[in-house]
Structure formats: structure tokens, C-alpha cells
Amino acid sequence: MLIDENGKRSDNRGIDDLRQIKITVGVVKNADGSAFIEFGKNKIIVAVYGPREVHPKHMALPDRCVLRCRYHMSPFSTDTRKNPAPSRREVEISKVIRESLEPSLILSDYPRAVIDVFVEVLQADGGSRCAGINAASVALADAGINMRDLVSACAAGRLGDNIVLDINDQEDKEGDADMPVAYLSNADQITLLQLDGRLSPTQFSECLNKAIHGCKLVYEIQKEALMKKYFGDEVELKEEV
């Protein structure tokens, strides 16, 4: 049973609870921007390099910056050892992460340049693409890239008759639907939407609302992480006032 008689999930969360999230900014010394996210058991490091010159040069665009993204799992990140060569799944996720980030960035500010986002999953739990997006958006902010807003991502899903927030690994495998969403809070816009599993139209609406709610919670954590890096103790003092 994925939900017990007290409404508790296998990891003891309620149906509307996020897993524990911790974001640390600026963890990769050489990168222009970086972040480390722990999202449940996900441990993901993201480094941003750029804006920088494109190689080969003919890939450059005269009116805007090229955004590239690599989502990659370390061989030890999964239950069974993962072959280090990029899988088709990783290629697809790299694409949807890139597309989920792009609407937040003002790429026309950097014509002829490229920005690289490297998402490395050191340990994978359910929801690694959402966790990766959350860290990547913070890392892009840390790199000082001009942006409209942070992108926040969270999945909702279905376990039997229950629509629940933030599907973990076991729920992903044994549950009935998993729907990752990325969201721009200020613009109220969806930048990632995928679904694996069955949802009635009513369940879908509920799931979408729940996922957006989750994104908003994540948004606060992202802002906090950035504040902490850039204003440090000051902020904490202020908040305690």
C-alpha cells in the first residue's frame, strides 16, 4: 500500500507534503554559477558556464544566445550501475530541461554566445528532472544571467484515488501517474509538462493545481538559497526580526 489508513505515504509524508529540499549555491569553484540540490534522496549538482564564445563558431546565432543543457547520471547514482554513455532517456530529459529553462532567460542580451548548463545526478530518486531544473535555475541566477524569473519544478501524481504532491521513486514505479511540471511563478506560466500514467480530466486538473502549488513552495526555497549566498547572515537576522 502506497498510502496507509492514516493517509501517510511510504516515506511518512502526507499527500500534500514535499520531500525535504536543500539548495546550496556556488558549490563548483570553476563554474560561472552553480548549485547543489538535495531533494528527497536526489543529490544533483548543476554548473553553468557562460555566456561564452561558441565553438564551432557557425553554431552562434546573431540575435540571441544559444542555450545548451546536459542532464547526466553518474554510474553510481542508480540502484543498478548505470552505463556512463548517455541513454535515450537522458537525451530527452536534457531537451525538456533546456526548454523548461529557456522562457525564463533573456537570451537576446547575449547574441553570438552560448550558455551551458550541466546537470549531474549524483544520486537519483524519483523526480530528478524537477530537482535538476530547480538547481539549474538557481545556478543560472548565480551565474548572473539576465532572467525574468526563477523556474520552479515539482511533480504531482496519482496513487489509487489520491492525487499527491511530489512523487518519490517507489511511488513512481508502483503508482498510477506521475506528472512533472515546471512553472514561472510571476508570469503564472507552465514551461514543463509531462505525464506518465492515467488521469481522468478531473484528476488532471487537481494534479496540475497541486503541482503548481508545489512549484510555489519550491520557489520560496530557491529564493532563500540565493539570498543566503548573497546576503548571508544579514538575511537570517532580518527574518528573525
Next chain:
Amino acid sequence: MLIDENGKRSDNRGIDDLRQIKITVGVVKNADGSAFIEFGKNKIIVAVYGPREVHPKHMALPDRCVLRCRYHMSPFSTDTRKNPAPSRREVEISKVIRESLEPSLILSDYPRAVIDVFVEVLQADGGSRCAGINAASVALADAGINMRDLVSACAAGRLGDNIVLDINDQEDKEGDADMPVAYLSNADQITLLQLDGRLSPTQFSECLNKAIHGCKLVYEIQKEALMKKYFGDEVELKEEV
């Protein structure tokens, strides 16, 4: 027995009969030229793109056009599913098809350009390289490429003591020799010649003559297919007069 007491082959043909051939011109909307050939159970689509700019540019030749050719089998085209990555066989056949077509084209008319010929085997029977050449030559004509003549191709082979025209799949596997030939009818020149299997010198001469005869039959079908596309019902009327 590949030939029965009445001189009939496994598919009920006589030793000098071609399989049923149908060529349809202009079937791929985006291509500069295209043709679809049904040749026995072979179903092959050919698209031609070009003459067009070469990338990378250093591959361009200042005095003539580069001709490129890809022969490829769809995974569902063969008895056992074919791995979609190009096999060594496909690399070799791509080369001989290209070389069989090149003498028919006036490549010096398009310096610095490239012409691409894509031969996709949707269903393979014996003789797919010949069928592919026949469709490719028609598709090149459909693309309006300057040419000296159409290239026509047909195999002949040996089943026991019989030299037969147009080897099918079963005859290729169980027979004694298969010899594909491509031919320029007006110039009386051979542009493809391969042999798998044993032929005495006399058998070889007979085989070569028979294959050339087959090429000439195919030539008429190629011309008809082009006439049909470009002059349509007009032609048919005229022929009936």
C-alpha cells in the same frame, strides 16, 4: 527444386521472366525528385535532393558536382528485424549504387554542388540493389538533373544448369549464382557488375547477355513511368491510337 519439370520457377515465372515491376514518380513531396519502385516484393523509395550547397564546404569540387548515395534498409524490411545502424553490406551497396549512377550524370554542369540520393528499402526481396538503382535513376530524372541516359539494372543468375533472369530472394539464397548488372542502354555500357557464385565462362556470357536483356526491359518501364508523370493521360491516349 527451384525450377520444376515445366520450367517454372518457385514464383511461377519462366526462366526469362522479370518479376512484376511498378514505378511511381514524384512520391516524396519535399524532395527535388523521387520515385517508388515495387520490384517483385521489393518496395523501395528513393528521394533526390540537389544540386545543392555542400556542407562542410571543403568537400565541394570546383569542376564538378559531388554525388552522394545512401542505401538503407528499414528495420521492418527484412525477415528478421534489421538493426537500424548501417551495416557493412549497406556501406558497400551505397558505394556500388553511387558508382553505377555516376556515368549517367553530367556532373560537370553543377560545379561546387552536391546531389544526394537516398535509397530506402521498405521491404527487401532479392535484387534490392538493382531495384534501388532503377528507382534512383528515375528519381534523378524527376529532379531534372542533366543526364546522358537512364541507368537500368537487373540481375541474372544460375539455378543448377539454368541461367535465369531476375533472381528473387529464395533463388538468391538457394541458387548457385547471382549477378547484378546495371546498364546504359544508349551507350551499351556496363556501370554495375557483381557476382556471387560460380559460373563457367560460357555461363558467364549467357548470364551477362540475359541481364542486359533484362536491363533493356526495365528501361522501357522506367521511361513509361516518367512519361506518365510528365505527360499523364495524353501519353496513354496516344499509345492506344
Next chain:
Amino acid sequence: MLIDENGKRSDNRGIDDLRQIKITVGVVKNADGSAFIEFGKNKIIVAVYGPREVHPKHMALPDRCVLRCRYHMSPFSTDTRKNPAPSRREVEISKVIRESLEPSLILSDYPRAVIDVFVEVLQADGGSRCAGINAASVALADAGINMRDLVSACAAGRLGDNIVLDINDQEDKEGDADMPVAYLSNADQITLLQLDGRLSPTQFSECLNKAIHGCKLVYEIQKEALMKKYFGDEVELKEEV
């Protein structure tokens, strides 16, 4: 037992004996320089092309020549057939051979150019990297590349309590340590040093001295091979005087 009661090794050598070495210069007609070495059962051919233009051009260095090296084993060179695709071992050995040769060459004499050294192992015995270096250095001299000195290479190793010169295949597999060394005789400098296996500090010193001694023996054979090609019978006459 790798050493018998008479101090003889499995191939009947004493502990300080090199295997039979024969170097022939100028064996690959098309190459700018070449050499064939038989070193025990190793049979290795080395061809040098260059200095020549670099492709792609952006790899060129304005102040010196690029040195490239490929160490490759033919599929039939080993006990079990070797897959012809380059293994990780071959990649590493290509790198250390290149680095062992580089100090001997005056690369600043050929800015913007490249020198390619192709080391092909036709039959592998223990010590193929050393044999390859010896042939490569001679081939570079044969190509007329400006150099400070020849590079000479030889391994020493440990079999039980004995430090022995020039480890063969069986000794490599069943022995206790193998330490290949490359050496510039005039400059008294080490350009290759690797170790697989256990050596006490004292054993290490002994091993290093022994390997250097071996390199000096090889050096004479290298010079002789070059003399033979360039002065032929003259030399032999002179020596007999």
C-alpha cells in the same frame, strides 16, 4: 619457476640479458621515415609522416610542431584475437609513447606542422611499448626530423628476489614487477617510467639502474641500424678494419 637453479630464465636468458633485437630502417616505402623492430617475439612496424600540414588547421600551433602518436595492435598480434577498435590500453600507451619521444625532438623547428608516428604491433610479446619506442625513434631519425638524441627504451623487473632485465610476456604475466623505462643517453634523462608490481625502494633503484643499462645497450643497436641504412657496407668494412 621463472628462474631455474642455474640462473636461467624461461627463454634461457640470464638475468642481465636482453632478448634478440633486430632493427631494419626504411621498410615502409611511402612513409617519410620507418623502421621494423623484432624485439624477442615482438614484431613492430613504425611509420613516420611529417612534418606536414595539420588538418583541421585550428589544431596547428604557431610556435612548434604537433606530435601525434598511434600505438595499435593488429587483430592477429595477440594470443586471443584482438578487436581492431582501439582499447583504453592502446590509448594510454599511445600517450606515453608520444610523451617519451617528445623530449628528443626539436619541435620548434617546424611551427604549424604535425608529425605523425604510427606504431603497429604485428606480433606482441612482453615489452611492446619499449620496442615501439625504439623503432619510433629510429623512424623519426630516418624521416630526418631534427632531434637531440635517440630515445632508447627497455624494461627491467622483478622475478621473486631477482631483478632482471627485459621482461618477456610470460614473465610479465607471472612475475612480480615490470618497469618500462625510456632514456636519453647523452642527456642522461628519463622520458618514460611506469611500474606495474611491487618493488622495495632498494629493488626500485636496482631496477632503474638495470633498465638504464638496457637502454644503453639498445642505443648501440639503434645507431648501428641507422648507420647500416645510411652508410651500408662502408660501415661494415670500417668496423672490420
Next chain:
Amino acid sequence: MSSSKRSTIIVEQLRKQQMIEALSRGKRLDGRNFESYRDLEIEIGIIDKANGSAKVKLGNTEVLAGVKVETGEPFEGLENKGALIMSAEVLPTASSHVEPGPPDEEAIELSRVVDRGVRESKMLDLDKLALIPGKIVYTIFVDCSIINSDGNLLDATSYAVVAALLTCKLPIFVVENDRVIDTGSIMPPPITTIPVSVTAVRIGDSVLLDPTMEEEACMDARITITTQSEGDLVALQKGYTGPFSVNQILRSVEIARNKGEEIRSRIKGLNGTG
């Protein structure tokens, strides 16, 4: 090169502007309503050597799907299920922009989204396709060749795959002494539902179904919504670089359910049991 690129960009911007203007007056360049599909033709059984096949023409977009049935080991973690393996190649015949070679990001997304619709709808009851659970199962390859590309490859490929699977015939295998024997008999596949994808794109504020290649060149965002026979959603994929509003998504889902039902009856009809 830079000047030619710049002029291309200006052309692109002009074209997009024109298209947005036309759309704002409710018009598509080919005269369709925002919610109508191009002509859809589905032909089945054209590859005798495949266990099932279907060719789909959606306007000028043309896709061929073939099903090949073999036996093999099950996937890890799915020991008691048949194995379903999907691939798609955008053939270099399909347009002047395609380079021959291994599938790129677009082709990988394409086959994975189509795969997801089939898999998550449980169209095929894979539990019925294990021969010796944990050891030998049916392996069902569905390979797609995109012959001509004029937009909305996702839906065209999806319909071809679903039609080919629906109408395929499975060889009946038996296992004797660890050897698989093909009995020579065939059976229909264990079908439970028919997934149908519907793809919409947003250009400016307009949302259109079944985009042409020209429309895709102007799109801001794309969404593919796959429903099963009872109208429930089974797969979603938002694509491309722009966002959607929540309302645009909810409205697209409504449209996709209706349009999906329409297309589903077309596909059902193929089986002679429609």
C-alpha cells in the same frame, strides 16, 4: 555567412509576424480552422514481411510503422512482461534539413513520446506476452520510418504505430526444452484500449491543432496530449521553448479529448471491428 544568417532571421521574423496577423483574424495559411486536422489516410498491411504495418499520411507528412515480433529475455524489473521496443528514424528523404545518421534529440523525443502513449495506456496487455516468465518473452519491435515531413510528426507517427499494433498478428510460439518453436499459427495481439495523441501548438495567443511544418517554424510552444478509449489522459508532453498558460493547457486537454475520440473511431475501423 553572418550577413546571410542575419537576413534569414529577418525573413523568419517577417513570416512569423504575417502568420500571427493572419491567425489573429482567425485564419490559417492553408484555410483550416484552428481545431481541424489535415486529411488523414491510414493504410495497413503494406509490408508483408512485417507482422503488422501501417502507413499514415497526414497532409503531406508520411510515416510508415512496422511491427516485428521475436522472442527474447525480458527487461530487468519487468520479468513477467513482454518487451516492447520502439524506434523512429526521420529518413533523409523526409526533408532537405535531415542529415543521415543516428537519431538526434528530436527523433529520440518523438519515439519516446509515442512509446509513452502506447505503454502508459496499456494498449498492449504485456502480461499476456511472457512465454516463460523471467526467461523468455515476446519482444515486439515497432520501428517507424518518416518518409516525408510536413509538420506534426508526433501525431502521424503515433497513429501509424497504433494502427500497426492494432492490426498486427502475433506468431504463436511454444517453448520446448528451452527452445522457442514458432508453431506457424498466429493470434491477434492482446489489445485493451486505443491511445490517440493530439498535438497543438501555440503561436502568439492562438492555439492550433495539427501544425504544418511552416506553422511549426513559427510556433512558440507545443503540447501533445494522449488519451485512451475512455477519454482519460495517459501521456502529456510539452515541447519547444515557449510556455503555456494554465488556461491554454486546460482548454487544449478538452479539445484533445474530443478530437482524439474522432480519430480513435477512424483507427478502430481499421480492424474490421469498428
Next chain:
Amino acid sequence: MSSSKRSTIIVEQLRKQQMIEALSRGKRLDGRNFESYRDLEIEIGIIDKANGSAKVKLGNTEVLAGVKVETGEPFEGLENKGALIMSAEVLPTASSHVEPGPPDEEAIELSRVVDRGVRESKMLDLDKLALIPGKIVYTIFVDCSIINSDGNLLDATSYAVVAALLTCKLPIFVVENDRVIDTGSIMPPPITTIPVSVTAVRIGDSVLLDPTMEEEACMDARITITTQSEGDLVALQKGYTGPFSVNQILRSVEIARNKGEEIRSRIKGLNGTG
């Protein structure tokens, strides 16, 4: 670059013109008759670690072939036959034009044409090389390393392969409890015939055997004709971009049969049973 290319083309054209002129006067640049081969040296047994090996020098062209014998599964559809696997690499040592890397189109054609000659002539009786039909068979690898390239790689490689196979020794394997055991004994391979390829090129109206690299640079078309011991044809491969007339082909076949017989006796002699 464009100017340097243009001048290269002019040089090429001049060279070809010169060669055609010389040929029209019956002369090859190296003084040979149209139908003579360069010096052919065949040395066997030079790679102790291989089960068979041969080095062929044909003029300055130099090729090494090695045979390695293992056991493995049979090929699909050929369950009761030994497996023969051929490969060729034009080593980067061979000329300044070769880039290291996986075999290109030329090298693939090369190994496939050589393979075809051996396979179609039934030189090796593969029926005798199954250990447990359908399960375990001899796997015979023949790998070729082209060391120096000065034209006519096809014939040189073919002779090296045939000589290596003819003179190789097969380990005698037995199978006990599904395990293959090498008995330590050896046997000669089951040879039925000796295939010999002869390659001709057409330059203008002249047809020459055994072309040098310089001649190949001027050729219009190439043909390789492989015959077996009784003089029957077993493989043909027309190559390169120009055509042949029917007469040129018929005449080449005649020449190839005679020249092939000549070379065959050379190869037979290697076995000490010539």
C-alpha cells in the same frame, strides 16, 4: 583553398592526359606490359601467434594477413557451418592519405570483395567446421593489415588471405559437457579450391592489370575477377565511377582466367604440395 584546389585539378588532368598518351603508345610508366603484374612475393608463417599468416608484396604494396581460430556460435541461417569473419584495415602507415579510424567505404569494399572470393569459391569447406551443429562451431577470423599502399590492394589482400588460409593449421577442439577443449593437436584446414582475384583498370580505352597507385589515380573504372581452380568465375566486382563496354569485360574475364591460373600455381607452391 579554392585556388590551390583548382591548380591541383589542372595537375591531375595533365597527369591523366600524359598517362593516356603513353598508354596509347602501348607504354606504362613503369615499363610493364598491360597484362603483366609487378613482382609478387609471398611469405608465410611470419606471425607465430596466429594460426596462419602471410605477407604479400606486390611491387611496393605490402599486406599482412593473419588467421585466428576460435570457437563460437554459428551465424543465423548457417547453423551447421563454421563461421568465417574477414576484416581489413588500411593502416595509417600505408600512405600519407590514410587517416586512422574505423574502416571507410574503400576498406569495407576491399574486405567484402576478398571475403566473397573465398566464400563463393567454397575454398574452405565450412560444413566440416561445425563442432556441435547449431550450437558451437569453429570461428575463423582473417584480419588484414595493409602496411604500404601502392595500388591494387584488392589483389594483394586477396593473395595474402588465400595464402594464410591455405597454410594455416586448425587446432583440434573437442566438446565435453558443453565445454570446448583444445586437444593441443592441429589439423590442416579443409581446402577445396584456390580462388585467385585479378584486377584490371580502364584508363581511356586501355585496360591494364595490377594498377599502381599512380595508375589508379587516373583510372576510369576497375574490375576484379575471381576464379577458382577449374577456371570458373566465383566473384566479380566492378568498381569506380566509369563504365565498361561488354567487350572490355569479356576480354578482361579471359585474361583474368589465364593470369589467375599463373598466380594460383605460385600460391599452391606455398603448401609444399604444389
Next chain:
Amino acid sequence: MSSSKRSTIIVEQLRKQQMIEALSRGKRLDGRNFESYRDLEIEIGIIDKANGSAKVKLGNTEVLAGVKVETGEPFEGLENKGALIMSAEVLPTASSHVEPGPPDEEAIELSRVVDRGVRESKMLDLDKLALIPGKIVYTIFVDCSIINSDGNLLDATSYAVVAALLTCKLPIFVVENDRVIDTGSIMPPPITTIPVSVTAVRIGDSVLLDPTMEEEACMDARITITTQSEGDLVALQKGYTGPFSVNQILRSVEIARNKGEEIRSRIKGLNGTG
């Protein structure tokens, strides 16, 4: 491009000259002695899904190693031993110079040198890791992800690997009817010694330990010396394009033995048995 390259070269030469001058006055740019290491932090057990893991920070260089234990067939020629398979990827996060893709020459050398230290020291007693000799053995993957690169990747990776192996837990497998069953119990790995690598670089006449990336950019030659618990050498690797004198090598070996002992006690301490 050529002008920008030329200026880069001048900058490089100036930087190297400056560094040599500073070193000749006994100074490193970060104030360290020639023979001191940067701060070394080792953290273990941070990847729950791995059977062992360690993160090493050496100054700003940061490496993560993970151990995954499975079962499989033994390597050829090592039928009665467990299989140890090592890989390293320099992640594109690590510096602006890294391109994503398969491991290059540097990364291959890196993993092979680290592997050699572990293997030649016999740190793991692989004889104890065969389940059914010749058929089923423990397969131990050690994969390294280099997260940030600031020089001396070799030592940092080596320490991460050794720490991860030392502190990993092996699942206890049993084999029943040719099937491997994970009992759910765990055991410590069979450790016999602790190999420690020490890397020195030569810049001009100075030899320094634990180079930063900036120092590596100026180095003439590099040497990595791996010793085991009793101070014996087990692996050496001279790298980069310059030579060493015999004295420099002998002196480096002395230093490496002492420094290695120091680092070894740090690593031993991780196991709670230090």
C-alpha cells in the same frame, strides 16, 4: 585566430617565466612549501545507493567515487578472481575546458593509473571474490566523477577510490541452481593494504607535490608514485612531455614514501579502525 593564438602563447610564456622565478626563490604562488599538499577533506558514505562512496576535496579539486557491486563472469585468464572495473569521467562541470563526451586520453590515463595502484598493490584480495570459480564472480565497479578540477586529479581520484573501496560493504551472495541470490547480509571487503599515490611535477629545476591547475599549466613533467602500506612501490607513471633526471626520480620516490605514509593514516582513520 592566429594573432589571438600568438598572444596566448606569449601570455603563457610570461606566466611560466614568472612561476619559475618565484619557484627559484622557493615560493609557490599559493604560499605552500614544495612538499606540502593542499587541504585534504575526505567524506564517506554520501551516496546511499552505492555500496561505498567517498568525496575528496584537495584544495579546490573535488572528486566523487562510487562503488557498485554486482555479479558477472570473470575476466579471461583471471577465472578465479573477482572482477574490478574502474572508470573516471571529468564532468563538464569541472572546468571551462571540458567538453562533454566519451573519456579522452587524459581521463583514460587517469583511471588506468588509479586502477593500477589498486590492482598492483592487491588492496582487494580478488581471490576471495569468486563465487563459482570460472563462472560467476563479484564484479566491482568503481566509477569516479570529477566535479571540479583544480589540478592533481590523479591523487584526488586515487584517494576517493581507495576510501570508497576501504569503506564499502559487499552484499553476501549465494548461488543456488545457477542463480545468484542476494542474501541481504553484508560483509566488509577483503582489504590487504592501502595504496596511496603521490604526484609531483617538475617546473624548470623545481619539483613540487600536489600541483594546482595553474602549476600544471607550467609543468615540464609529472610523476605519480604509488606506495602500499609497507612503503613499497606498486605503481609509477611518468607523464607529460618533459624528462626527469635520475636524481629527481630517486628523490621523488623518497618524498612519496613519506608523504604517502602521512596520507595513508588519514585514509585508515576513515574506517574507524585507524
